[in-house]
Amino acid sequence: MQTTLSEAARQLPRAEEAESILRTCVHCGFCNATCPTYQLLGDELDGPRGRIYLIKQVLEGNPVTAKTQQHLDRCLSCRNCETTCPSGVDYHNLLDIGRAVVDSAVARPLGQRLLREGLRTVVPNPGVFKGLVGGGRVFRPWLPDTLRAKVPRHVPAAKPRPVSRHARQVLMLEGCVQPSLSPNTNAAAARVLDRLGISVTAVGEAGCCGAVDYHLDAQAAGLDRARRNIDAWWPSIENGAEAIVQTASGCGAFIKDYGHLLGHDPVYAEKAKAVSALAKDLVEVLREEPLQTLRVHSDQRLAFHCPCTLQHAQKLGGAVEAVLTKLGFELTEVPDSHLCCGSAGTYSITQPELARQLRDNRLNALESGRPDVIVTANIGCQSHLDGAGRTPVRHWIEWVEAALP
Template sequence: MKTEFSLAQLADPDIAVADKILRACVHCGFCTATCPTYVLLGDELDSPRGRIYLIKEMLEKDKPPTAEVVKHIDRCLSCLACMTTCPSGVHYMHLVDQARVRIEKDYSRPLTERALRAVLGLVLPRPNLFRASMIMARLARPFAALLPAPKAAATPSLLRRIKAMLALAPKGLPAPGPSGGSVFPAIGEKRGRVALLQGCAQQVLAPRINQAAINLLTRHGIEVVLVRDEQCCGALTHHLGQDGDALARARANIKVWKKEAEQGGLDAILITASGCGTVIKDYGFMLREDREYAAAAAQISALAKDITEFLSGIALAPTTQKGDVTIAYHSACSLQHGQKITGLPKELLSKNGFVVKDVPESHLCCGSAGTYNILQPDIASRLRDRKVANIATVKPDMIAAGNIGCMVQIAGGTSVPVVHTIELLDWATGGPKPGSLTGLN
């Protein structure tokens, strides 16, 4: 794709990156077939290729984005299926991230829209606030049915979004898990030491996931530390275009993780929420122009691993006879497209005694995508229903996923238990059998 940035524009490191990405695009359109919004809506501007044209024009003209541009960028899930499909290696993620920052900076959204996004950016990354909001939402949930049905519109109304938020609120919340600063020693011979990301929403909705990881790791000789003063990874605000907040959180995490690595040693920083993992692995890029943090950010990104990546290097010892338990494996977009981890989770499950089934249209997003199922509830609901229908065709006993957002989203449309991959692996190696979805629906 030909670009027409001025030399002055190209002096901006972000524009230089955008120029390189845009020039890699050859207009082939392969991305359209795997883009969830294009598959649903059939609008070229709701495809990666269409959005690339919109972003190119916005950046080249260096003018505030129009409402039309914002609508189509907002509809992007950042599922990154287009990056898996693209034969030219177009790094769409960095391009759409830059567009979101530009929109947040230069576009004046309606007051209700700004307020909602500000609240999401404030509450979701803070576990205490998020817990309080879930309790309040749970109390308000019975009244959701009394709200009038919102009218269909290209942009979901505030009322529609409120109903979506209330629908996602759990019926109950589990007790909090262990706090930052906790250390879990290896059982038997110590073979390694790792930090485990505590997360924000996950530690409120499903602390059992990290508990399963701790149990499995310590059982296999790995010491686990929950680093004190760790923050949200920044993914949620990063995808809202609130990059000041996201980068501040990245710097804070780099500082405490680096300190922990220097004091006690770390073989890896393990992540059980793949949406977080994709962003943490991108810290090196996000802070590439920060003289103080660039080198450390690259080191932290190199240490970051999805839990299944780390476990693939450990000889797990199955102890439980599970019979023929059929698992439908849902491959989270942030794992398969963002981190290019596709086979490992399924291999681990198969090797440890589970019957693993691929889900048809596994490349398509379930509609969770961070805050997407709140901000774009109509599209998100259609994607969830499509995903659940595809899962049903394999008749699973359980559904496994590696991301809390996907788990909550899918659980909202099915009665089949949705569990984390690590819970199944913990069960296979001596842990408890994953049961209901307490706290998830």
């Protein structure tokens, strides 16, 4: 795609990157065929090709409007288009660049600003979030439907974690919302890894991965969180930790991007690159281990929902299904397994109507094989899908741990 950046755009820190990405796009439109919002709305500007054109216009100096912002806001950042694109367009980085320019030029309405600032205050703060979830569970029967769907129906207690006793050590990101919404997930992961001869260390100083801030108009704050995490993990990395494990694929996708996002930081560039190389989704660790030693047994039928951050961002589509099958679980067929459930970080809160439609469509596909339970690999997808009050949704590692002898 031919493009000529304006003088103002050429001063942006990522101007060269944006121009390179724009020139990669051949405007073929294959991306629209797999874009969830284009499928729902049928509007060219609510598909990747249209959004790329909007960003091109902005970077060439054309007026920026609230309408431009709305079309970019409606993007799920699911990266399905990147999987589909025959030209390898790095869409999500272009979107981040475009959103930053648009958000600096267009003031959001007060309600939107308060919502986004509220999410940035609450979600990355586990203590505050836990208090809100606890209060929500008490008053759940009296909450409006939209809020009731965000409060978990059932929160299994976390099982005890094994003590650190193996030579092999990995770090684990605890996460922001997962300790409150699904506290047994990381405990189950630690127990399964312990059976395989791997001990887990949780570094308390490591907090939110930074994705929430980064995708809610506060990219600098998101990168500051990334730097703090790098500092928190670095002593353990120097002491030989072999991986930084995430049980939430959304966090994993962002941590794997630290090296790129901090690539021009003179202090953190090399450390960020090392951290990204060590970041592994839980399935990447398990699939390399002798799983037969776990002697798992279960008669239940599972439907696996593969999060976008696992299959499109981390390119691990099919990995969890392969591990579950190898362990002996019966998996149902899931039509259109490439599509997004509508969670997409905070998208289900900022774009509730679109998110609800996507959720219901995904549940219809997941339930078509009549599973006993739906399992997934990301807390956002898990809570969003389970909020419909239909088939129970859990993290897949909890089902593996529950089936251990």
